[in-house]
Amino acid sequence: MLDFVDITKDNVHLHCRFDKDFENELDKFQNKIYPDNSDFFTVLISNGLLRWSYLFYGGKLIGAIWLEKEHSCLPVATLGIFIADKNYRCKGIGERAIKEYIARNKKDLKLKEVNLQVRKENIRAIKCYEKCGFAAEKEYELSNGQRVIDMSKSV
Numbered sequence: 001m002l003d004f005v006d007i008t009k010d011n012v013h014l015h016c017r018f019d020k021d022f023e024n025e026l027d028k029f030q031n032k033i034y035p036d037n038s039d040f041f042t043v044l045i046s047n048g049l050l051r052w053s054y055l056f057y058g059g060k061l062i063g064a065i066w067l068e069k070e071h072s073c074l075p076v077a078t079l080g081i082f083i084a085d086k087n088y089r090c091k092g093i094g095e096r097a098i099k100e101y102i103a104r105n106k107k108d109l110k111l112k113e114v115n116l117q118v119r120k121e122n123i124r125a126i127k128c129y130e131k132c133g134f135a136a137e138k139e140y141e142l143s144n145g146q147r148v149i150d151m152s153k154s155v
């Protein structure tokens, strides 16, 4: 039922359908729905710095997930995920997607650790990340007053 489809130059245009979801609702939960420097994503992928995939559930495109590294020599990546369609949240899909995506990419990306940032008020996401084995590392406030928690997990 859950499928990952790699984002390529042939299908990346599909991602722009999520821009409206971001304006309408997703921006309440996260600051971005694209990996950093996503204009150059094919280069990042070929340099072992990025894995970026669509999430399909029962054949329907419901969101995206990515793992991005700042340095190819460090065994650490940052996770990003969103399920744009509200009807598919809170059904365990996020947990499955994260566990499977890390498992299938950790060798290629040479990972020993995955980290992420989450807003403190985003209880659903925090619960999901905890189910995946992430633990809070530190909590801080951004200049806009938003409280953020850094979480990480050894893989």
Ligand SMILES: CC(C)(COP(=O)(O)OP(=O)(O)OC[C@H]1O[C@@H](n2cnc3c(N)ncnc32)[C@H](O)[C@@H]1OP(=O)(O)O)[C@@H](O)C(=O)NCCC(=O)NCCS
Pocket (backbone or CB within 6 Å): 026, 029, 030, 081, 082, 083, 084, 088, 089, 090, 091, 092, 093, 094, 095, 096, 117, 118, 119, 122, 123, 124, 125, 127, 128
């Ligand atoms: C975050 C996200 C990827 C998680 O995926 P998901 O499929 O909804 O998560 P799961 O169903 O695996 O887990 C969510 C858990 O939170 C729990 N939960 C939800 N709201 C809760 C609340 N208010 N209090 C306590 N627990 C809550 C659910 O019961 C579930 O736990 P359970 O499986 O033990 O019942 C998805 O909800 C999403 O994309 N949300 C919008 C964007 C977003 O928040 N992105 C992440 C930014 S860091």
